[in-house]
Amino acid sequence: MHEYTHNNHFQFGYNGHWNNSRLKHSDVLNVKFGKIGRPVLSFRDECYNAARLIKKQADSLQLPVDVLFSGGKDSEVVVRSFFEQEIPVRVNILRFENKLNHHDIKDAFATCKKLGITPVVHEIAIMDFLENEYKQYAEKSKTFHATLFAITWLLESIEGFPVMGGFADIGNEHYEKYIYTDTTGRIRFKPVPTDIVGTKWQYVLFEQNDLVFRKFLTNTNRPGVSHFFAYTPELLVSYHNDKCCEEFLRNPDWEVLLNPNKFKIMEKHFPNLQQQHKLHGYEHIDLARMEAVVRDRLYQQYKMYECTATYDVKKLSELL
Numbered sequence: 001m002h003e004y005t006h007n008n009h010f011q012f013g014y015n016g017h018w019n020n021s022r023l024k025h026s027d028v029l030n031v032k033f034g035k036i037g038r039p040v041l042s043f044r045d046e047c048y049n050a051a052r053l054i055k056k057q058a059d060s061l062q063l064p065v066d067v068l069f070s071g072g073k074d075s076e077v078v079v080r081s082f083f084e085q086e087i088p089v090r091v092n093i094l095r096f097e098n099k100l101n102h103h104d105i106k107d108a109f110a111t112c113k114k115l116g117i118t119p120v121v122h123e124i125a126i127m128d129f130l131e132n133e134y135k136q137y138a139e140k141s142k143t144f145h146a147t148l149f150a151i152t153w154l155l156e157s158i159e160g161f162p163v164m165g166g167f168a169d170i171g172n173e174h175y176e177k178y179i180y181t182d183t184t185g186r187i188r189f190k191p192v193p194t195d196i197v198g199t200k201w202q203y204v205l206f207e208q209n210d211l212v213f214r215k216f217l218t219n220t221n222r223p224g225v226s227h228f229f230a231y232t233p234e235l236l237v238s239y240h241n242d243k244c245c246e247e248f249l250r251n252p253d254w255e256v257l258l259n260p261n262k263f264k265i266m267e268k269h270f271p272n273l274q275q276q277h278k279l280h281g282y283e284h285i286d287l288a289r290m291e292a293v294v295r296d297r298l299y300q301q302y303k304m305y306e307c308t309a310t311y312d313v314k315k316l317s318e319l320l
Helices: 043-058 073-083 101-117 125-135 135-141 146-159 214-218 233-241 243-250 258-269 287-305 311-318
Strands: 012-016 029-032 063-067 088-098 120-124 161-163 167-172 177-179 188-191 202-206 307-310
Touching: 029 202, 029 307, 043 063, 043 073, 043 161, 043 233, 043 258, 063 073, 063 146, 073 101, 073 258, 088 101, 120 146, 125 135, 125 146, 135 146, 135 214, 135 287, 146 214, 177 258, 233 243, 243 258
Parallel strands: 063 088, 063 161, 088 120
Antiparallel strands: 012 029, 167 202, 177 188, 202 307
16 A cells, blocks of 8 residues: 555544445444654644655655645645745646636636746546546545546546645534535535534544545555645644644634634744635536536445544544
């Protein structure tokens, strides 16, 4: 198996086993993280360290580092973790035919211009793809969410060592009662009563969203990094140790929930991030209709993967 995180410290599996496959919906998804091996640095320094380790891993395979860049804050932090250390990378942008996602990726192009990077642009005929070509990508990634298929197409198109940002959210024991998946496959939040106080904070991983690209790499026997922000246990702990995260856990603001808090941490360590408004790129496509069509065709086949796994945040202290 390829090294998908440093020393493969992050693993998932079913029914108490690791790196196995789900056979039925009742199989229990488990996750685990490795122990840290040194004092934890700041979030920025741990991002820098992860970038250096990834470059070393890619060099050992004689592959260039290929960062998938949506223009969002997560992926900009990944790009800058390499760029600010003068580590050479290729920056890859996914563009829909007829500029259907230009409103989304314009931030990616603006960042590349600001940094003096010439991106590699991969254009996809998105409407034809979602009508006719998506099934092979659904099978390789075990998901029925249409918004994810084009990204798996991009992963497959990249010839080097692909690197992606992102990882799980943090929520308390009330978290799952107030989330839902909308018709586009995006995770949404319901209003949370202000008098609810949570005490048991957990990392929450959605199998149909958070593990899709790792599964795709595994199932296609491709090296790469699908979770940059969990590449080392030290990076994961540095996020949790940051004062912004500590303040949120002490006084959670349910109006902003978790992603804006994550972005506060990113902005603190990587100032002047380009993106101001979070988008998903499909705003100019009738994705509700498209998603409904795809779900009708695929839901019965892949619904058993619509599960979550949680990991107690307190256990991070055990990594110390």
